[in-house]
Amino acid sequence: QSALTQPRSVSGSPGQSVTISCTGTSSDVGNYNYVSWYQQHPGKAPKLMVYDVSKRPSGVPDRFSGSKSGNTASLTISGLQAEDEADYYCCSYAGRYTWVFGGGTKVTVL
Amino acid sequence: EVQLVESGGGLVQPGGSLRLSCAASGFTFTTHWMHWVRQAPGKGLVWVSRINSDGSGTTYADSVKGRFTISRDNAKNTLYLQMNSLRAEDTAVYYCAGANYGDYYIDYWGQGTLVTVSS
Numbered sequence: 001q002s003a004l005t006q007p008r009s010v011s012g013s014p015g016q017s018v019t020i021s022c023t024g025t026s027s028d029v030g031n032y033n034y035v036s037w038y039q040q041h042p043g044k045a046p047k048l049m050v051y052d053v054s055k056r057p058s059g060v061p062d063r064f065s066g067s068k069s070g071n072t073a074s075l076t077i078s079g080l081q082a083e084d085e086a087d088y089y090c091c092s093y094a095g096r097y098t099w100v101f102g103g104g105t106k107v108t109v110l
Numbered sequence: 111e112v113q114l115v116e117s118g119g120g121l122v123q124p125g126g127s128l129r130l131s132c133a134a135s136g137f138t139f140t141t142h143w144m145h146w147v148r149q150a151p152g153k154g155l156v157w158v159s160r161i162n163s164d165g166s167g168t169t170y171a172d173s174v175k176g177r178f179t180i181s182r183d184n185a186k187n188t189l190y191l192q193m194n195s196l197r198a199e200d201t202a203v204y205y206c207a208g209a210n211y212g213d214y215y216i217d218y219w220g221q222g223t224l225v226t227v228s229s
Contacts, residue, residue: 001171001172001173003154032214034214034215036214036215036216038155038216040155045205045219045220045221045222046155046205047219048216048217051215052215057217087154089154091155091215091216093214096169097160097162097167098157098160098169099145099157099160099214100157101147101154101157102154103154104154104155
């Protein structure tokens with residue numbers, strides 16, 4: 001149950017795109033299409049942004065998109081906005097009803 | 111409106127026990143898997159435990175297996191986490207979280223309750 005690997009931080013100017021990677025193993029990310037992404041603002045509870053690799057819950061802007069290739073999943077934020085500045089966490093199902101989160105990525109809007 | 115309200119956090123000495131509760135409302139509790147996720151101060155999210163809809167199936171992270179017990183009372187729409195043999199590294203905000211039956215992602219999150227393990 002090792003944490004998924006995410007970059008500590010990414011940054012971009014308003015309107016730009018940023019991509020956050022999430023690297024796991026063939027036992028989690030690579031084996032299941034059950035990767036989800038959560039946004040967390042300081043002092044707040046996490047919020048679901050993407051589920052099942054690339055699906056968006058209702059109410060989440062289409063600026064947020066997810067994908068996966070092999071053992072690495074990615075979250076792309078297009079048209080970066082000030083309110084997107086937050087921590088982002090990936091999460092993957094890891095089999096036998098266990099889950100594993102990534103270490104988190106701080107997104108900074110310059 | 112979906113609400114998950116955790117309670118029971120606080121300061122406890124190493125080796126001690128604590129029981130967290132999570133009162134659920136605004137959704138059909140009995141059709142949801144429930145999770146506990148924790149976050150140490152300044153650190154990332156860590157999955158702790160999950161229970162299925164009727165309480166017959168439970169799983170745990172290796173770090174808490176044998177020390178923590180997740181349970182639920184569907185008649186009271188309440189989730190629990192019994193934490194025994196607490197260690198300093200268990201210090202964290204504990205979030206109660208819900209996932210619709212058969213979904214492998216978390217829909218709903220509580221606001222969290224802080225557990226501090228210290229002498």
